[in-house]
Amino acid sequence: MNDFNVASTADLEQHNQPQLFPIREVAQQTGVNPVTLRAWERRYGLIQPQRSAKGHRLYTLEHIAQIRKVLDWLERGVAVSQVKPLLDEQTSTHSTENSPWRAQQDEWFAWIEQLAERKIDTGFKQAMALYPPETLCQHLFLPLLAKLQQHWTATDGARVEQVFFMTWLRTQLASRIAQNNRLHNSAPLLIVALSEQIMDPELWLCGWLASYSECPVRVLEWPIPAPDLILAVNRIQPRALLLHGSQRLNIEQLKKSLIGVTCPQLLAGQAVLIHQEELEEFSQLTCSTDPLQTYHNLLNLKLLQHY
16 A cells, blocks of 8 residues: 555545644654654554555654654664563653643743743742652653653754753752752762763752752762772762663673672663663662652662661
């Protein structure tokens, strides 16, 4: 069946959906060629487009957003055969479509598009005065970041927005971690990045949440070789080591990194979803996929109490 023909007016009216796109247009919007889109549908069940009366594939805006999520996982180094369960996991979490927070998310989204730093500063101060960090993370930052990531992937020229907001977010979270650290002199939580991502917002959200307990936080946001990691642990003497990864990991390198580490060890980030089966052999690791789960794990393990 030829999917390249533009869907007819009759096709669209029959489906009663004004925003349906033929495969050629979806390929142009996403950069994924039609052959690949068909393979994702038939072999992996990643996308299930509608069909016109003549059998042509028709894609909704939701399908296009799903394709971009697939691309995001592929960019993290995940094999296409492993993407579907990761998408299913994402769908089951952070759903705020009908949340009263939606208006605030949309407001922040508009400020970021405008590069309106002063408005974001004011909005953040007001939110911090009204809500605890855990609530802001769950209902504002995580849903907002998910929406922004889709927008940045789909929009030409959005790089400046991404650099602007990621710089702002890192500055704000790091500043608050530093302020909270001054209040405590006990052994810190050491957070170490495993991914090469320039600014990983979820890494900093983990540190930000933990810093509001009676726990200083030290962040090493660039990956370091295994010998240097054990050196850092020996010098800092942390209460726990939290490794954070958002991309595919070298599992053998991870094993080497943990040799000689005697403090409690945790692994957080999307790497946990990517390597679910391989991580089963790491009995010493407490794993979580997002900052909220990580924070709750730290609380449950009593690692955020005053030492």
